[in-house]
Amino acid sequence: GQQVMQIPQYQHVQEGEDFTTYCNSSTTLSNIQWYKQRPGGHPVFLIQLVKSGEVKKQKRLTFQFGEAKKNSSLHITATQTTDVGTYFCAGGGSNYKLTFGKGTLLTVNP
């Protein structure tokens, strides 16, 4: 079945440093979604990418979808303490099903 690998598993940064997490799928995806889960919270939808090579930005967050629609990345510029949490990618295959990566836990030292 479809597998989604996400690296790194953990990332600790100093406030102000940049952060990137990467996602790779074993199969071509129809879309990729990104979620953020704060400590003690639940996953919250951030964004969806659909087109090959698509790039979207949300303030300091930049999301990319690879040309082959099998990989994606999330880049945060100048991290802040409010960015702390686990970032999950989720690959869309069939109409209703998402396959989640294990997530990257980001901690930020103030």
Next chain:
Amino acid sequence: ETGVTQTPRHLVMGMTNKKSLKCEQHLGHNAMYWYKQSAKKPLELMFVYSLEERVENNSVPSRFSPECPNSSHLFLHLHTLQPEDSALYLCASSQLRGVGYEQYFGPGTRLTVT
């Protein structure tokens, strides 16, 4: 956020107990999901209901029994669970329409099986 609610938020049960988890979505969505979230594992999809019909049962043991009486409510009935079933159980909903189907998660039920 009150779009998807779950009760109870915490549950401790013995291996011989029977309990139920409840999820309600107030977003008018047409699909609902149960996920299991354990430490150091990806979110595991358990069940999917689309228009009240179960469309996915991801090899989940029969001690977990879902019920979807209408498009707004989803239950997970639990019986004779094992300690390894302790986890955060998350409910989610989405509106299936072409490619766009972001999922909205509830706060989860933290389940401990003793």
